[in-house]
Amino acid sequence: MTKERLTLLDTTLRDGAQTVGVDFSLDDKRQIATMLDELGIDYIEGGYPGANPLDTEFFATRPPLKARFAAFGMTRRQGRSVENDPGVAALLDCASDAVVLVAKTWDYQVRVALRSTEEDNLQAITQSVRAVVTRGKEAIVDCEHFFDGFKGNESYALACAQAAMEAGARWIVLCDTNGGSLPHEVERIVRAVTKHIPGDRLGVHAHDDTGQAVANSLAAVRAGARQIQGSLNGLGERCGNANLTTIIPTLLLKDEFGQNFEIGVSRETLQHLTRVSHALDELLNRAPNRHAPYVGASAFATKAGIHASAVLTDSRTYEHVPPESVGNRRRVLVSDQAGKSNIVAELTRLGVALDRDDPRLGRLLDEVKEKESQGYAYEGADASFYLLAKRLLGEAPHFFDVERYSVAVDRRFARSGGLEDAGAEAIVKLHVNGQSKISAAEGNGPINALDLALRKDLGDYQRYIDDVKLVDYRVRVFQGGTDAVTRVLVECADAKGERWSTVGVSANVIDASFEALIDAINYKLLRDGAR
Numbered sequence: 001m002t003k004e005r006l007t008l009l010d011t012t013l014r015d016g017a018q019t020v021g022v023d024f025s026l027d028d029k030r031q032i033a034t035m036l037d038e039l040g041i042d043y044i045e046g047g048y049p050g051a052n053p054l055d056t057e058f059f060a061t062r063p064p065l066k067a068r069f070a071a072f073g074m075t076r077r078q079g080r081s082v083e084n085d086p087g088v089a090a091l092l093d094c095a096s097d098a099v100v101l102v103a104k105t106w107d108y109q110v111r112v113a114l115r116s117t118e119e120d121n122l123q124a125i126t127q128s129v130r131a132v133v134t135r136g137k138e139a140i141v142d143c144e145h146f147f148d149g150f151k152g153n154e155s156y157a158l159a160c161a162q163a164a165m166e167a168g169a170r171w172i173v174l175c176d177t178n179g180g181s182l183p184h185e186v187e188r189i190v191r192a193v194t195k196h197i198p199g200d201r202l203g204v205h206a207h208d209d210t211g212q213a214v215a216n217s218l219a220a221v222r223a224g225a226r227q228i229q230g231s232l233n234g235l236g237e238r239c240g241n242a243n244l245t246t247i248i249p250t251l252l253l254k255d256e257f258g259q260n261f262e263i264g265v266s267r268e269t270l271q272h273l274t275r276v277s278h279a280l281d282e283l284l285n286r287a288p289n290r291h292a293p294y295v296g297a298s299a300f301a302t303k304a305g306i307h308a309s310a311v312l313t314d315s316r317t318y319e320h321v322p323p324e325s326v327g328n329r330r331r332v333l334v335s336d337q338a339g340k341s342n343i344v345a346e347l348t349r350l351g352v353a354l355d356r357d358d359p360r361l362g363r364l365l366d367e368v369k370e371k372e373s374q375g376y377a378y379e380g381a382d383a384s385f386y387l388l389a390k391r392l393l394g395e396a397p398h399f400f401d402v403e404r405y406s407v408a409v410d411r412r413f414a415r416s417g418g419l420e421d422a423g424a425e426a427i428v429k430l431h432v433n434g435q436s437k438i439s440a441a442e443g444n445g446p447i448n449a450l451d452l453a454l455r456k457d458l459g460d461y462q463r464y465i466d467d468v469k470l471v472d473y474r475v476r477v478f479q480g481g482t483d484a485v486t487r488v489l490v491e492c493a494d495a496k497g498e499r500w501s502t503v504g505v506s507a508n509v510i511d512a513s514f515e516a517l518i519d520a521i522n523y524k525l526l527r528d529g530a531r
């Protein structure tokens with residue numbers, strides 16, 4: 001059976017730029033466009049030339065792309081001709097293959113937001129589309145507020161969409177601009193529109209204000225629309241746009257869509273999806289959403305012991321698709337929800353062989369649960385779990401002893417009252433292979449000073465830790481009040497690019513940090529076979 005082609009238009013660089021907290025640089029835009037292109041997206045909407053210098057520059061220095069490069073802007077303004085509208089001129093003159101024109105299609109918006117007449121808005125649509133087509137570019141019309149407009153005044157919303165089609169627009173895209181529509185409404189309305197406009201000229205642009213942008217986009221496809229607009233990681237105005245990082249694997253891997261449609265993204269490039277999603281977060285300096293469908297670190301993480309036992313027997317028991325299909329991986333977590341299966345799986349991943357019938361396994365599981373009840377959390381501290389296991393198995397040499405440490409915080413104030421200088425000093429006294437070592441260090445804060453002092457002179461073992469860097473530090477205080485317990489998670493990295501995480505727990509944040517730092521060093525010595 002021949003499959004129908006679905007077209008994807010990515011608006012990460014346009015609607016995504018309207019996300020609170022997102023501020024792309026020119027270089028970010030270039031890198032993101034390249035990633036989208038390599039993925040196999042059909043249209044990349046690069047921004048709004050003429051609206052700001054960055055977007056104008058991005059179009060002036062158009063990146064080389066296989067995808068169609070689309071510029072976004074609005075239909076001509078009231079009281080102006082298309083020839084005399086600088087906004088339209090910027091769209092016509094920029095180096096794009098396609099122009100996406102946003103057009104009002106809700107009569108109420110025409111009156112209130114444009115302060116115009118229904119007739120003038122129809123003419124603006126017709127004239128603007130014609131201008132784009134006459135310039136030899138493809139016209140795509142984003143029918144703003146289409147679903148709300150259709151509910152309020154069906155014939156006017158349809159008249160706007162038809163005006164766009166008759167003027168020569170290749171795609172008429174029905175937008176759920178306020179994001180309040182529900183999947184059954186979208187399906188009903190798109191089906192009604194297909195009686196007037198062929199489905200292979202219809203698209204959908206959904207916002208996520210009820211958390212259903214993905215469902216709404218899929219509902220539109222079920223009803224006949226053949227273009228989906230969305231963004232990577234669901235970036236976009238307010239709650240964001242339809243998340244292409246969810247839609248793409250759904251279209252490829254779920255039978256209803258996969259058996260009936262094809263898209264520009266192949267099963268092979270789909271395996272880069274997790275990397276692309278995280279690369280975007282990295283560019284934006286945002287922590288990836290662990291719970292994101294398909295690409296989140298928890299998307300294929302199994303915490304419950306009963307699930308782990310089954311998933312290790314046959315992964316389909318608790319996985320709706322194989323994690324590798326989207327470039328993700330299975331994680332079986334060690335925590336107070338774990339059973340023996342979780343522990344064996346994590347030990348195997350860490351390269352530690354332990355038989356399921358070995359009585360030490362039960363002792364390790366009990367120890368994990370006891371420590372977790374005190375506040376330790378091993379699901380985010382694999383190196384501390386590794387040390388715990390190795391010590392219980394009697395396979396962890398004792399490298400050094402700490403005799404004492406102290407930390408002082410120093411703050412100096414100017415006569416005017418302002419802060420003049422701030423810093424911290426730490427002293428650590430250790431015993432390494434019979435030698436006493438005392439190290440002092442200054443840092444920009446107490447943990448920094450302590451970390452530097454601890455790693456300054458480890459005698460015979462110093463060469464193993466010279467390249468260690470503390471790359472992440474997180475504190476969580478729980479139980480509240482004066483009995484509060486502090487959990488510190490530390491992530492370290494070395495020159496080989498390896499990363500490992502450790503945990504420390506105490507009523508005192510410095511003690512908890514010190515414990516996590518000590519684990520980090522012991523782990524490195526153990527993994528590198530220090531003698």
Ligand SMILES: CC(=O)SCCNC(=O)CCNC(=O)[C@H](O)C(C)(C)COP(=O)(O)OP(=O)(O)OC[C@H]1O[C@@H](n2cnc3c(N)ncnc32)[C@H](O)[C@@H]1OP(=O)(O)O
Pocket residue numbers: 015018048050051052074075076077078102103104113114115144177237
């Ligand atoms: C649903 C969406 O996400 S649409 C995405 C819109 N994206 C953006 O707005 C981001 C970039 N925008 C901008 O930089 C600026 O808004 C600009 C440069 C486009 C325009 O700036 P300004 O000229 O100051 O206008 P302003 O931002 O106040 O917008 C209101 C104007 O747009 C007009 N307008 C709004 N929508 C439309 C439309 N679909 N068709 C025609 N005109 C429109 C209004 O009538 C009003 O015109 P007026 O100034 O002649 O009264």
Ligand SMILES: CC(=O)C(=O)O
Pocket residue numbers: 015102142143144145175176177178205207
């Ligand atoms: C075009 C657009 O972004 C919208 O209507 O939501």
